[in-house]
Amino acid sequence: MSDVVSALITVEGQGPFMGRPSWHFKTQFHTRNPLRYIAPVDDQFDSYSAQSDLAGYQFEMYTHQSGKSETRILRLSSTQSPAPTDATQVQVLPGTRDPLGFAFYLRTINWEKTREVRSPVYDGHKLYDVQAQVATPSEEVAVQAGKFVATGISIHVFDHGAEKSDFKITIWLAKDASRTPVLLEVETALSSGRIELVQASSAR
Numbered sequence: 001m002s003d004v005v006s007a008l009i010t011v012e013g014q015g016p017f018m019g020r021p022s023w024h025f026k027t028q029f030h031t032r033n034p035l036r037y038i039a040p041v042d043d044q045f046d047s048y049s050a051q052s053d054l055a056g057y058q059f060e061m062y063t064h065q066s067g068k069s070e071t072r073i074l075r076l077s078s079t080q081s082p083a084p085t086d087a088t089q090v091q092v093l094p095g096t097r098d099p100l101g102f103a104f105y106l107r108t109i110n111w112e113k114t115r116e117v118r119s120p121v122y123d124g125h126k127l128y129d130v131q132a133q134v135a136t137p138s139e140e141v142a143v144q145a146g147k148f149v150a151t152g153i154s155i156h157v158f159d160h161g162a163e164k165s166d167f168k169i170t171i172w173l174a175k176d177a178s179r180t181p182v183l184l185e186v187e188t189a190l191s192s193g194r195i196e197l198v199q200a201s202s203a204r
Contacts, residue, residue, distance in 0.1 A: 005041075006030050007195050009100075009181075014051060017058065021051040025100045041065045045124075047100035054105040058087060059098035061124050076122060092127055096120040106132055106171065107179040111151045121157075129158040141172050141183055143196035148174040148182045 012024035025047040031039055046060040061072040075087040078094040097105055102121050109117055109132075116133040136152030155169035172183040184195040 004032055005193075005195070006032060009103075012046075017048045020057065022048050022057055023051055023054065023101075023104070024048055025104060027100060039066060045100060047098050049097065049101035049104070053095065054097055054101045054108070055095050056092070056098040056101050056122065059100075059122065059124055072124060074122075074124060090122060092122050093120040096122050096127065099123055102130065103171070103181070106153060107173060107181070109179075111137075111153070111173070111179075126159070128164075129161075131156040131158065135170060138175065139172075143182050143198075145182065145197040145199055148172075148176075148180070148197075150174045150182055 007027060007029050009027045010025070012026050014021070014023055016022065017024075027045050029041060029043045030036075031041040042064040044062040046058075046062075047056065048058040049056055056076040059074045059076065061070070061074070063070045073087040075084050075089045076092050076096055076098070077089055078092055078096065081089070083089045097119050099121060102119055105119065106117075111134055116131065118129065118131045121128050121130040132153050132155050134151060135154040138149060138151060141148050141150045150172040153171050153173060155171065157164045166189050168187040170185045171181055172185075174180040174182050180197070180200055182197040186193050
């Protein structure tokens with residue numbers, strides 16, 4: 001079954017968050033027919049990340065799956081500070097990123113000179129140590145938006161030092177000025193899937 005999920009990733013803009021310069025990223029996922037008849041999903045995730053290094057300030061999860069809705073607003077903090085009234089505070093390591101902030105962080109790396117980066121990543125439930133490394137330096141990748149010469153970056157997730165081997169993630173970044181993400185491939189023990197670039201704007 002193909003084309004069962006649509007994903008829209010946007011840069012909502014720059015501006016102050018809690019008085020600190022930040023980026024606001026957003027992604028939305030929707031299941032398509034015929035899967036939607038079985039498992040309707042309409043999820044949205046918002047990330048407020050530092051302009052300097054894309055460390056996470058706040059991660060918001062708005063999930064709507066099979067008739068059930070949940071909202072989680074998570075304020076990330078690496079210091080002891082008063083609990084916010086409008087969010088759940090989560091203690092994390094310095095430099096922790098949320099999944100969206102981490103994805104955009106990968107686009108800031110010069111993969112011609114850097115072969116590997118690591119970062120703590122909080123996914124909304126748990127803190128992981130995530131390693132990204134060059135798997136394929138250069139290859140032509142064909143997606144719905146066209147053909148791109150891209151670099152394949154493999155993502156390795158570690159939980160308390162042990163790698164989670166039950167899934168594999170590869171993100172392909174075009175070798176252009178914006179390092180446009182053109183393809184995301186996911187493999188698990190039970191299934192595999194890919195999210196292809198359909199259209200890109202001139203935004204970051």
